Structures are given as structure tokens and as C-alpha cells.
Amino acid sequence: MTSLPPQSSPGPSPQPTPPSSLSRIRIGSAPDSWGVWFPDDPQQVPWQRFLDEVSASGYEWIELGPYGYLPTDPAVLKEETERRGLTVSAGTVFTGLHRGPEVWESTWAHVSDIAALTQAMGAEHLVVIPAFWRDDKTGAVLEDSTLTPAQWRQLTTQTERLAHEVRERYGLSIVVHPHADTHIDSEENVTRFLDATDSSLVSLCLDTGHYAYCGGDSVKLIETYGERIGYLHLKQVDPLVLAEVRANEVPFGPAVARGVMCEPPSGVPALEPVLAAAQRLGVDLFAIVEQDMYPCPPDKPLPIAQRTRAFLRSCGA
Template identity: 85%
Template sequence: MTNLTNRSPSSRIRIGSAPDSWGVWFPDDPRQVPWQRFLDEVAGAGYEWIELGPYGYLPTDPAVLAEETGRRGLRVSAATVFTGLHHGPAVWDRTWAHVAENAALAQAMGARHLVVIPAFWRDDRTGEVLEDRTLTAGQWRQLTGLTERLGREVRERYGLRLVVHPHADTHIDGEENVTRFLDATDPDLVALCLDTGHYAYCGGDSVKLIETYGERIGYLHLKQVDPAVLARVVAEEMPFGPAVAAGVMCEPPAGTPALEPVLAAARALDVDLFAIVEQDMYPCDPDAPYPVAVRTRGFLRSCGL
């Protein structure tokens, strides 16, 4: 691997991919490719870094996973968890149990990041409204305070940096809620995983966010949205799961935002960042992801990465 201390600014962004780009949303689902095929194909497409995806999809025995990734030339950048911390202390123990198993595996694999996605306010598959889409002032305090606690705990116990992922159909989504969340949390404990596709889906401008809150950007997910499909999603108030099935997330460079300006803004931060391709494709034909991954890796090389 390249020595990070000798990187030029343009090479301080490390590219990877994730099970999500192979249509993997769940630990076990007959519509998903087997984990062995994912590992074979993500390496074959030219990526060196991966995320763990849903806990239990990849082997959870660190020795087994290290063997399987190592012989394919792959390394792990992060684990991902879903949380509902706006519900307050009553959910802490359950949340921590979920976080701890993911964080322990990430640490064992040499990863340094934990991606945290807020809970959905409506079911991402059925569209059932689970709770109000707007948090009360008290719920915001619970969300920010407990996220800071989570950031402190995972750093002290597992050596991981917590990066919160704004996500469609959650309470941290577009510019208003993202900036409110960032302004209310300690930069030393909470960073941001900027997902370019989700932020565009929710009306945000990734370049503006990076230029305004650059010190909070700790991780990137690269994806694009199809503007025509997104217009239909908005008009029909379509839930996120059906929107993905309709093709709202598309292969770059066909959608928005344009990734070249986003990557230029990220380079200007002059920090080491992971930029993980995470193209939502659930469900998909098992033969569809690999050619997309190959083309996407080629496109990112054309961007200097």
C-alpha cells in the first residue's frame, strides 16, 4: 500500500466499494449475491478497500475474514450501524450491543471508522410511517447528546472515529437538518460521512457542505441520483426502498451531483479520506453489479483517483 505520509493531495483520497454496490442490504437474503462472490468481484473490479456491510453478511470471525480479504488483496475501511438515539436513554443498551459487535469486528480488521445511520421515520420497504418525520426539540437533544456519547465510547473502547451518515427518510437528511446536527455536536466526537447521492436526493449541495463544514467531513460515500427518477420520487412521495428499486441511484457519471467538483472540494481539504462507492442497487440481477463496478472504478481513475 502507498505510504500515506508521502501522498500528494490528490492521492490522499482512498477509493473503495461496499456490499451495497452489489445489492446487499441484509445479512441474509436469497436475492443477494453470496459473500464469496462479492469479495471476488470487488477485488476483480480494482478496489482495495471495502466496508463490512450488514453485520453477518461477511464472516464475523476475524480470522476467517482476514484470510478471505487478505488473499484477495482487500482491506476494511469501516463498519456500519443503524441507530435510533433520538428515542433517548431507553434505547442505549440495545444500541450499544449492536454497535459493539460491529465495532469489535471493524477494529479486529484494522478499520478506523464506524458509519452511523439514523433510524428511518418510515419503513424503507413498505412505506409505513413509523413516527413523525420532524423531531421535537427534546428529541434533537437526545439525538445529539447520545451521538456524542457514542462517539466517545467507540473511540475509547475500539479506537474508531464515528462518522454520521445523512440518509433519505431519516431525521438527518438535507441541508437544514444536517447543519443543525453538526452545529449541535462536538467536532472532536462526531464527524460526518457525506453520501453524495443521499444528500442530493434530499436537496443538498455536497460541494457547499464540504466548503462550509470541511473540518467535519470524515468520510465519503460516492453515488449519484437520476434527476428524472428523483422528480417522480418527490412527486409521488415514494419511500426510499421503492425509489431505489425504481433506479433513483444511478451509475456515474450519468447522474447528479457531478463527482469531479465534489472530489476537487474534498482534495482541497488536504486530509486523508476514504471515498467509498456505495451505489444502492437492492434488489438487482446478480450479474448487474460487477460491470457497473468496473466502469465506475474506471471513471474514478479518470478523475485522478
């Protein structure tokens, strides 16, 4: 009688493939994700609480936020961040450079203080946000939403001047942030700006939420203008709220109060393809989470930040 060969025992069940490591992406967060829009506002959490909670959420990198919210004395700020395991990735400035040389002195006075603190904290980037044509808090119209050709020339030439001065004096690279309710917003205006500025001086801070808010495709922008992507802000929009905002021409500030910027991964754009496209650029990039929330209850940001950090880890970041 021929014996049957022993049956091989079944091997272990196949395990899901882990997400590929986003080894070139450095994840952080910002005061914006804690509802902080202004240096001092009674609706915002104290800066000590922001630092405690951003650290507790598992982030290691932060931005300075509005100048004057965090301590402006570098020695104090270094002590406060280092004991929480935090490092500054960038400072942020607001500019109205399309208005021409006459605003240069006031712009530089604003920029230089922030650039000095950014440099002192060991960061290498300065996020530059163009002036709002509509007030970000009240929604009041401040100027025309469309620039003239002359204003476009001033915007591009003065931005290059700013980039040169910031690099020469402070060793920082500027990254210009397309933003809703500014003149650098849609795909058309972003590409026009990039095509008109020197790539050796001016890079982009691609904010995925603002770009989607204004109808842009972040993955397409990364794949088309990859050499100009110097920094990322990770954000999503709620498509249902956005449709209502667009239909009713709601200004950005009130739109945020309605919840147009939502917790990942419930909105658009999907962040996994954005991060994968950024990784394929083969350069080190900061990807700073910014969920616009103003105003918001003080206990709301921390659990969102913790869930968002866990979600980004599941993406490999």
C-alpha cells in the same frame, strides 16, 4: 541567391492535460453496490461472490456492510479479504438515538459487536446511520418524520456519548451518515446536527447521493463544514427519477427499486468537483462507492463496478 532558413518541423500535438491526482482520496466499494442491504436475503449475491467481484473490479478497500453478511469471525474474514487484496475501511451501524437513554443498552449491544469486528480488521471508522422514520424495504411509516426539540437534544447528546464510548473502547471514530427517510437528511437538518454536536467527537460521512436526493449541495457542505467531513460515500441520483419520486412521495426503498440511484457519471451531483473539494481539505479521506441497488440481478453489479472504477481513475482517483 539567399537561401531560405530551414523550416522547423512542427512539434508534437499538445496532449490533453491529465486530471490532477487526488492523492488524499482512497477509493473503495461496499456490499451496497452489489445489491446487499441485509445480513441474509435470497435476492442478494453470496458474500464470496461479492468479495471476488469487488477485487476483480480494481478496488482495494471495502466496508463490512450489514453485520452478518460477511463472516463475523475476524480470522476468517482476514484470510478471505487478504487473499483477494482487500482491506476493510469501516463498519456500519444503525441507531435510534433520538429515542433517548432507554435505547442505549440495546444500541450498545448492536454497536459493540460491529465495532469489535471493525477494530479487529484494522479499520478506524464506524459509519453511523440514524433510524429510518419510514421502513427502507416496505416504505411503511414508523414514526413522525420531524423530531421534537427534546428528540433533537437526545439525538445530539446520545450521539456524542456513542462517539466517546466507541473511541475509548475500540479506538474508532464515528462518522454520521445523512440518509434519506431519516431525521438527518436535508441541508437544514444536517447543519442543525453539526452545529449541535462536538466537532472533536462527531464527524460526518457525506453521502453525495443521499444528500442530493434530499436537496443538498455536497461541494457547498465540504467547503462550509470541511473540518467535519470525515468520510465520503460516492453516489449519484437520476434527476428524472428523483423528480418523479418527489412528486409522488415515494419512500426510499421503492425509489431505489425504480433506479433513483444511478451509475456514474450519468447522474448528479458531478463527482469531479466533489472529489476536488475533498482533496483541497488536505486530509486523507476514504471515498467509498455505494450505488444503492436493491434488489438487482446477480450479474448486474460487476460491469457497473468496473466502469465506475475506470471513471474514477479518469478523475484522478
